[in-house]
Amino acid sequence: MDRSHSNALTQKLSKFLDLTARESEALASLARRQLTLKTDQGLSEQGQANHTAFILTRGWAFSYILLQDGSRQIVDFRVSGDFLGLRGLLSPMSDLFIEPLTDIEVTEFQIDALLEMGTQVPRLMSAILAALARDQAITVEHLVSIGRRGALERMAHFFLELGSRLEEVGQGRKDNYACPLTQYHLADALGLSAIHVNRILRELREEGHLTFRKGEVFIEDHGQLSTLAGFDPGYLKPHPVF
Amino acid sequence: MDRSHSNALTQKLSKFLDLTARESEALASLARRQLTLKTDQGLSEQGQANHTAFILTRGWAFSYILLQDGSRQIVDFRVSGDFLGLRGLLSPMSDLFIEPLTDIEVTEFQIDALLEMGTQVPRLMSAILAALARDQAITVEHLVSIGRRGALERMAHFFLELGSRLEEVGQGRKDNYACPLTQYHLADALGLSAIHVNRILRELREEGHLTFRKGEVFIEDHGQLSTLAGFDPGYLKPHPVF
DNA sequence: CGCCGACTTGATGCCACTCAAAAATAGTGG
DNA sequence: CCACTATTTTTGAGTGGCATCAAGTCGGCG
Numbered sequence: 253m254d255r256s257h258s259n260a261l262t263q264k265l266s267k268f269l270d271l272t273a274r275e276s277e278a279l280a281s282l283a284r285r286q287l288t289l290k291t292d293q294g295l296s297e298q299g300q301a302n303h304t305a306f307i308l309t310r311g312w313a314f315s316y317i318l319l320q321d322g323s324r325q326i327v328d329f330r331v332s333g334d335f336l337g338l339r340g341l342l343s344p345m346s347d348l349f350i351e352p353l354t355d356i357e358v359t360e361f362q363i364d365a366l367l368e369m370g371t372q373v374p375r376l377m378s379a380i381l382a383a384l385a386r387d388q389a390i391t392v393e394h395l396v397s398i399g400r401r402g403a404l405e406r407m408a409h410f411f412l413e414l415g416s417r418l419e420e421v422g423q424g425r426k427d428n429y430a431c432p433l434t435q436y437h438l439a440d441a442l443g444l445s446a447i448h449v450n451r452i453l454r455e456l457r458e459e460g461h462l463t464f465r466k467g468e469v470f471i472e473d474h475g476q477l478s479t480l481a482g483f484d485p486g487y488l489k490p491h492p493v494f
Numbered sequence: 495m496d497r498s499h500s501n502a503l504t505q506k507l508s509k510f511l512d513l514t515a516r517e518s519e520a521l522a523s524l525a526r527r528q529l530t531l532k533t534d535q536g537l538s539e540q541g542q543a544n545h546t547a548f549i550l551t552r553g554w555a556f557s558y559i560l561l562q563d564g565s566r567q568i569v570d571f572r573v574s575g576d577f578l579g580l581r582g583l584l585s586p587m588s589d590l591f592i593e594p595l596t597d598i599e600v601t602e603f604q605i606d607a608l609l610e611m612g613t614q615v616p617r618l619m620s621a622i623l624a625a626l627a628r629d630q631a632i633t634v635e636h637l638v639s640i641g642r643r644g645a646l647e648r649m650a651h652f653f654l655e656l657g658s659r660l661e662e663v664g665q666g667r668k669d670n671y672a673c674p675l676t677q678y679h680l681a682d683a684l685g686l687s688a689i690h691v692n693r694i695l696r697e698l699r700e701e702g703h704l705t706f707r708k709g710e711v712f713i714e715d716h717g718q719l720s721t722l723a724g725f726d727p728g729y730l731k732p733h734p735v736f
Numbered sequence: 737c738g739c740c741g742a743c744t745t746g747a748t749g750c751c752a753c754t755c756a757a758a759a760a761t762a763g764t765g766g
Numbered sequence: 767c768c769a770c771t772a773t774t775t776t777t778g779a780g781t782g783g784c785a786t787c788a789a790g791t792c793g794g795c796g
């Protein structure tokens with residue numbers, strides 16, 4: 253897997269199937285431009301208009317929904333290799349916002365062109381479906397966490413998932429990685445209050461399970477914590493496509 | 495839209511784009527067989543093996559995840575016209591179960607054949623992506639409900655969504671429809687205890703908002719309740735595809 | 737008729753929220 | 767480099783929403 257300098261789209265889809273040289277080339281030609289965005293530049297608007305979506309190549313972003321009472325539900329944090337705004341091109345999505353969490357780099361591509369390409373190289377279409385399906389599996393797992401796990405398990409599960417996803421894209425180890433979130437982000441992602449997040453973090457730290465300090469996460473005993481949180485990374489692993 | 499007797503797949507996808515006669519025919523040829531399933535026959539297993547998925551044509555089903563402590567999180571209730579098990583073919587999904595809630599009828603189709611067809615009729619592929627994206631939008635809305643809405647708004651939002659979805663497929667009116675769920679189902683879908691579900695239902699009834707009795711739902715003032723619950727059906731409406 | 741699943745209601749308790757505010761940290765301009 | 771401000775983190779006290787425990791009612795069905 254020595255494609256670290258090739259196209260972001262190529263890297264993403266190669267997680268789901270082995271690309272031939274020809275396929276890689278074709279994909280690479282889809283990338284329109286590299287963009288650098290700062291913290292306050294939302295990118296939900298960008299895409300809708302000109303039928304483009306993005307792949308995140310550096311930094312963190314997050315997608316969220318704002319309720320009328322001003323509260324916020326964060327749907328997912330997006331890291332290197334994740335699609336941004338792909339779903340918004342395919343369905344209404346009312347009011348899902350996407351915002352950089354740090355300064356980010358993204359590569360832009362056109363959905364039309366991608367679909368067009370799918371007709372010539374069918375396997376690519378499967379890969380895109382698989383990527384979409386994986387995102388859906390992640391959302392479902394968050395739903396389960398918020399619906400049926402206590403605050404502590406929920407928090408633990410969250411950091412375990414994050415660790416796995418980051419390790420997968422070479423951004424750290426599953427039990428030790430950089431993480432630029434604030435406790436407010438955690439609160440809005442996990443359906444808790446920021447204050448309670450703080451207490452739970454303390455509890456996790458004092459129990460020797462996990463430390464989250466100054467933008468870095470340490471997980472003491474990954475196996476033990478996985479059991480505690482009911483974390484089974486099965487839903488994250490891409491699986492071979494036809 | 496007088497295709498009520500045509501193929502289920504045709505009906506489903508025609509929500510997202512206008513099919514030509516040729517396209518309809520091609521799609522119709524994908525359906526392998528009609529199955530009738532009873533309440534206790536799960537169908538997660540069925541699909542995975544032989545690469546088939548289903549469209550629900552009659553009755554209700556639901557998808558859920560079981561946690562190790564025995565609790566259950568229902569992800570979605572599926573009604574006529576919804577896909578069943580499509581995502582499971584594309585990603586691992588660890589342990590998402592799908593089960594009939596009533597006796598149901600489904601039409602089976604092969605994912606491979608569907609993808610294959612997409613290469614010849616590209617617009618179909620867009621429609622499938624759109625259908626998947628809509629399911630994702632629904633899941634996200636559930637996430638928001640559980641994460642950030644109080645029990646009463648959450649319950650109201652749930653019945654409002656259900657009403658819209660049922661009306662869309664001609665299974666009732668958005669403010670009055672048949673609904674075979676038990677309070678336990680509601681509890682596991684909404685992240686509440688069954689007992690609390692009961693109290694909230696009573697409150698909704700006494701406040702004159704909504705009645706759920708003997709498998710039937712009445713919504714008094716749809717507009718008012720929508721405001722109360724923060725329900726905006728935008729995320730449900732299919733939107734034109736390229 | 738007796739059983740069982742679904743629904744209902746009351747009492748009690750805890751988990752997580754809100755309100756309030758201080759301490760630590762980071763960012764900014766003089 | 768330091769004062770100043772904004773953000774983030776931390777802690778305490780009090781409250782409330784929702785869970786749990788317990789038990790009784792209703793209707794359907796063998």
